[in-house]
Amino acid sequence: SITLKYGAQYIGKRQDAEMKKFRANRLGQFIHWGLYSIPGGEWNGTTYLGAAEWLANFAKIPNATWDSLQYQFNPNKFNAVQWAKMAKASGFKYVTITTKHHEGFCLWPSEFTEFDIENTPYKKDLLKEFVDAYTEAGIDVYFYYSILDWHHKDWRYDIKNQADSLAFSKYFEFAKNQLLELQQKYPEVKGFWFDGTWDASWKKNGKYSYDIQKALKEVNPNVIVNSRLRADDFGSRHFDSNGNLMGDYQSGYERYLPAKNDTLITKIDWEACMTIPVNQWGYHKDWSLSHVKSANEILELIVKTVSLGGNFLLNYGPKGDGTFRNEELEISNSIGNWMSKYADKVIYYGDYANLKPQDWGYYVKNTNSGKFYGVVFNLPLSKLLKIELPNGKKLKVVNFETEKLEYHHHDKMGYFISLPENTPNEPFIFEILME
Numbered sequence: 001s002i003t004l005k006y007g008a009q010y011i012g013k014r015q016d017a018e019m020k021k022f023r024a025n026r027l028g029q030f031i032h033w034g035l036y037s038i039p040g041g042e043w044n045g046t047t048y049l050g051a052a053e054w055l056a057n058f059a060k061i062p063n064a065t066w067d068s069l070q071y072q073f074n075p076n077k078f079n080a081v082q083w084a085k086m087a088k089a090s091g092f093k094y095v096t097i098t099t100k101h102h103e104g105f106c107l108w109p110s111e112f113t114e115f116d117i118e119n120t121p122y123k124k125d126l127l128k129e130f131v132d133a134y135t136e137a138g139i140d141v142y143f144y145y146s147i148l149d150w151h152h153k154d155w156r157y158d159i160k161n162q163a164d165s166l167a168f169s170k171y172f173e174f175a176k177n178q179l180l181e182l183q184q185k186y187p188e189v190k191g192f193w194f195d196g197t198w199d200a201s202w203k204k205n206g207k208y209s210y211d212i213q214k215a216l217k218e219v220n221p222n223v224i225v226n227s228r229l230r231a232d233d234f235g236s237r238h239f240d241s242n243g244n245l246m247g248d249y250q251s252g253y254e255r256y257l258p259a260k261n262d263t264l265i266t267k268i269d270w271e272a273c274m275t276i277p278v279n280q281w282g283y284h285k286d287w288s289l290s291h292v293k294s295a296n297e298i299l300e301l302i303v304k305t306v307s308l309g310g311n312f313l314l315n316y317g318p319k320g321d322g323t324f325r326n327e328e329l330e331i332s333n334s335i336g337n338w339m340s341k342y343a344d345k346v347i348y349y350g351d352y353a354n355l356k357p358q359d360w361g362y363y364v365k366n367t368n369s370g371k372f373y374g375v376v377f378n379l380p381l382s383k384l385l386k387i388e389l390p391n392g393k394k395l396k397v398v399n400f401e402t403e404k405l406e407y408h409h410h411d412k413m414g415y416f417i418s419l420p421e422n423t424p425n426e427p428f429i430f431e432i433l434m435e
């Protein structure tokens with residue numbers, strides 16, 4: 001292997017309590033909220049199709065114009081306790097909120113910039129209200145922080161000369177100071193979700209990304225940091241030049257999942273983040289412009305993720321006034337109903353079952369109870385659920401709610417479980433007992 005100064009700090013899954021809690025949580029709420037939430041993808045009468053939090057970029061809006069949105073940011077309908085209550089009812093065990101997205105606007109009163117919540121009509125420490133409400137609700141809090149910063153004068157996309165290098169070192173100091181400030185002001189924070197780390201300037205400075213993780217861990221030894229922060233000595237991201245995962249979990253799955261038969265991914269901790277429309281993280285006024293995922297589509301993505309040993313972060317983009325759009329409220333309600341019935345069995349503590357994938361859905365092993373479950377999304381016309389067990393394993397009992405399901409064994413093709421009489425018209429689970 002190659003000797004690296006800024007590569008992976010350790011190999012394998014962390015087994016400390018904080019990481020075990022992150023893993024057991026499985027389901028998180030992502031929140032993208034910033035100045036971009038005010039225009040909602042529309043500027044000077046033109047609606048842009050791209051992701052609303054990138055509007056300044058698509059619409060080529062000068063910084064001075066965009067930054068003046070700061071004087072309009074006044075979420076007078078924001079109710080952190082209500083947000084936390086909805087999140088809890090939806091089954092979210094953790095939340096990740098944008099403290100600063102690419103635009104550079106900070107949702108907390110930062111000592112290191114004027115471009116923050118303090119200098120808006122809202123004035124108050126919005127992030128503290130948020131952290132307190134979610135913590136009170138028993139939901140773990142994580143902070144999203146963008147390294148890419150369109151506002152900061154010392155940000156550089158690339159390092160072409162000594163001047164760039166000096167400026168970028170000042171930007172690094174700014175970012176590190178802000179991150180330590182976030183840990184100090186909001187000590188409840190469990191970890192950081194870094195973004196905006198694809199530019200050459202960052203890839204050329206593996207030391208910077210290494211130092212940020214080190215600095216955060218000095219304050220909180222079990223802080224959880226995503227792989228997206230990291231570039232190694234040679235600019236390799238997420239995985240170092242020896243193929244070892246950097247950070248504490250792989251966060252490359254942005255709006256897509258690994259293949260159902262990908263067993264490699266089950267060897268590391270990972271988290272997928274997902275939008276409800278095709279590609280909108282920040283609030284966009286018009287969701288009719290793309291497909292919007294149904295509750296069942298989202299439930300399948302969540303269960304597929306857990307079945308492969310990953311966490312799932314579902315995104316919400318609240319409006320500038322602090323309210324959520326109806327589509328998000330409806331999804332929350334539907335998902336919450338399903339989670340109230342099944343999450344304790346197949347989401348929380350859910351993990352890879354190491355059983356041969358089948359067409360009808362996904363297997364989940366509950367690492368708390370040790371129980372194995374099937375989650376059915378695709379009803380077979382044969383009315384038979386096929387199960388293939390590893391050699392030496394025999395199927396004993398299949399429980400569906402309070403009944404035991406019939407099954408027969410075919411010496412070469414495996415077991416075939418008969419569907420229950422009254423099959424639910426929603427994704428349902430059955431428990432598998434083997435011997």
Ligand SMILES: COc1ccc([C@H]2[C@H](O)[C@H](O)[C@H](C)N2C)cc1
Nearest residue numbers: 032051053054195196254273281
């Ligand atoms: C260029 O492609 C991109 C760049 C940034 C993103 C950002 C989104 O704004 C959102 O914050 C997502 C989590 N992040 C990867 C997505 C796609």
